[in-house]
Amino acid sequence: MEGSIAEMGQFLGAGLAAIGSGLAAVGVGTVAGNYLSGALRNPSAAASQTAMLFIGMAFAEALGIFAFLVALLLMFV
Known part of the structure; x- marks a missing residue:
C-alpha cells in the first residue's frame, strides 16, 4: 500500500x-508576439531588437x- 502511494506522489509531482x-x-x-508588435509599430528599430x-x-x-x-528526475529516480 505504501509503495503505491509513494509512486502516486512521484507521478503527480x-x-x-x-x-x-x-x-x-x-x-x-x-516574447515573439511582443517583438512583432513593436517591429510593426517602429520598423526602423526592429533590427536592433532582434538580439533581445x-x-x-x-x-x-x-x-x-x-x-x-x-519531471524526468521525479519519474525515474
Missing part, C-alpha cells in the same frame, strides 16, 4: 513539473527544459 514545459511555449509565444528577441526566447525555452528535466 512529475505531472505538475511537466506543466512548466507547456508554459514555456506560452512564454516563447509572448533571441535572448528572451532562449530564457523562456530554458525554463521549459529545466521543468522537463525535473
